[in-house]
């Protein structure tokens with residue numbers, strides 16, 4: 001069996017792989033305090049759950065972050081010393097009084113922080129969170145950096161400090177709490193602060209997208225005494241008097257209109273020094289509202305159910321406490337969680353505060369968007385299809401305090417609301433809340449840090465909470481609120497399991513007899529059907545039956561998927577595309593086979609089986625164009641469509657009362673992934689998609705096809721039994737100290753030459769082992785080994801997995817090992833640290 005694939009494929013394998021049991025005695029949890037996704041930095045013994053990890057985090061720690069590797073970049077090796085021609089000998093260190101300096105971090109290597117002198121005239125103006133231009137290195141290369149702190153008073157070495165050249169912002173782009181959040185993210189996720197700033201502040205904001213500069217005129221007070229004005233020609237006099245009377249800056253053309261003059265007198269006033277010019281940057285656009293609020297849904301506020309009432313009361317109590325607190329709202333599918341969020345936000349808004357609501361991708365749930373837009377005046381919806389100008393416009397609105405509710409994906413956690421009162425994460429178990437490029441942050445973790453530091457509640461909502469959040473309720477780090485019933489006490493749909501191992505139950509094709517019959521019955525009753533298949537494309541493998549050759553991506557070494565539209569073979573990892581070969585490229589055998597099932601093939605089968613039904617397919621191939629989700633979903637809502645089939649994007653949050661049947665084509669597809677979260681993902685997916693039916697008065701049923709009906713995750717999902725699933729799963733996690741009972745980190749090393757890449761990975765392991773020894777930490781180090789995707793976009797990959805009881809131990813060990821780890825440029829190898837990875841591929 002391939003070691004590469006097995007790091008997580010069975011629970012016992014890591015133990016087998018690990019050669020030195022003494023360095024990681026199992027079990028390690030006996031006496032240790034259980035960590036959670038909550039701030040393990042604080043949860044030693046104090047039992048204080050309301051503190052933010054930021055509270056214990058000092059900006060001084062930052063100097064340690066220097067020399068970090070960057071995503072796709074080279075480890076920055078530059079130290080402060082390199083900035084200067086020579087280090088001053090100690091006896092020349094002067095202590096100069098009354099000097100102002102600023103700590104500046106850069107977005108590119110070397111990242112800093114570095115000290116710069118603040119020129120006299122900028123002292124009043126500069127603040128942390130502003131961008132500056134500074135000279136770097138011997139060649140005094142101009143760089144843009146972020147100011148993270150300022151110091152006034154005596155400073156060593158001042159004689160050698162260089163000056164800040166220019167301050168680029170009129171106002172800070174981050175307020176002080178956000179600057180602290182940046183510092184904490186930088187520390188926890190081991191990413192240079194400059195890169196975190198660039199993540200926090202959208203590029204459209206940094207680039208002033210959709211703005212232009214305009215010049216405004218004001219009277220030059222010092223020249224404008226009455227005697228002087230009297231002497232001016234008539235037209236100039238009247239223009240100037242008009243501007244003085246107006247008592248506000250005006251553009252030249254505005255003044256021309258109001259003072260009824262031509263450009264001439266104004267120019268004359270300017271050249272005589274009667275006018276001053278000031279330049280302001282302004283938005284050129286207001287945001288175009290392309291959104292149709294009326295999507296046919298009931299718009300009124302509901303009378304709360306008793307469970308909703310209790311949930312809301314508990315959330316409101318948390319809001320009133322003025323303390324940070326995490327609440328997990330575990331409500332079954334269709335229990336009305338959104339209404340609870342809306343009421344809680346209404347409450348916060350009453351007190352003049354705002355809220356952030358994070359949702360998986362908003363375009364998948366236009367319904368959710370509509371619900372918020374109908375109930376609040378100032379809503380900013382952030383989504384992936386915004387233009388840079390729109391994004392910038394919304395950001396400015398948010399920062400000015402004009403927005404009460406921000407709805408968006410994980411990046412909304414950084415929304416610069418000036419008076420944030422509440423953060424909500426809906427479908428908090430969703431994998432999209434973890435970013436897969438640096439900084440590889442999890443929005444839940446960041447939201448927790450932000451909420452606790454501001455003393456406001458964080459609400460996590462889900463029908464299938466992540467194991468992390470569930471554990472947090474058990475360990476007292478989050479308050480559990482349960483809603484067991486659906487709205488109007490509607491029953492949960494009945495789930496039938498179809499065992500695909502039994503020949504009778506199979507049929508030719510992807511749809512079993514049972515599912516076929518159920519579809520026929522449902523269509524007859526005018527009900528709608530949702531079919532889930534989590535693979536896109538037509539056929540998922542292209543293989544020669546004669547020689548066994550599999551058509552694969554040359555850059556990723558993964559099998560290509562056949563797409564029937566256009567006859568393409570596509571790599572789903574890097575989008576490499578070729579025309580699907582008509583015969584075997586290896587042996588020229590003329591009968592190559594398309595195996596495995598994708599949504600395109602399912603669509604063909606569904607249309608053949610149910611020729612009278614109107615069918616739509618939803619996957620990332622059909623949903624490329626902006627607005628396509630909304631189009632398909634509103635066609636489905638209006639009843640124009642009978643059957644909706646697609647990948648997991650149809651499993652989320654949809655609320656259509658006429659869906660009477662949900663079919664899961666293959667419940668096992670996620671089950672055999674080499675990842676310790678495979679069972680959790682399977683349970684979540686099946687439960688969530690099953691929850692799309694039975695939401696109206698006509699009830700609903702679910703047919704789940706599987707090769708492993710006895711699997712605990714599938715069993716629990718078939719009974720909508722989260723508690724059973726979570727209890728079983730926690731036992732498995734505990735056995736191997738997997739999260740949430742322990743912490744995991746992953747280091748990915750990638751390079752063009754396989755041997756060189758592996759050698760770098762080996763030396764990194766040695767450094768990690770040395771760090772473990774020096775720090776006397778109990779950290780388990782696995783690897784290096786090739787991950788399941790051992791080659792991606794032409795680069796070989798190795799990974800190292802690390803486990804410990806607490807994230808802080810892992811963090812320290814990795815920091816120590818990588819702090820001054822430099823890889824020679826000629827090796828062309830990069831490494832990336834992923835703290836709390838969600839993905840093991």
Ligand SMILES: Nc1ncnc2c1ncn2[C@@H]1O[C@H](COP(=O)(O)OP(=O)(O)OP(=O)(O)O)[C@@H](O)[C@H]1O
Pocket residue numbers: 302303304305308331332333334335336337338339462463487652653654655691
């Ligand atoms: N108190 C109420 N009375 C009547 N209808 C309600 C009430 N609260 C919510 N609803 C309606 O119930 C339906 C389900 O609510 P919602 O979509 O918020 O469920 P949910 O808990 O988020 O489910 P899921 O986890 O499946 O997304 C919606 O159509 C909503 O408008």
Ligand SMILES: [Zn+2]
Pocket residue numbers: 553554555556557558571572573574575576793
């Ligand atoms: Zn590829």
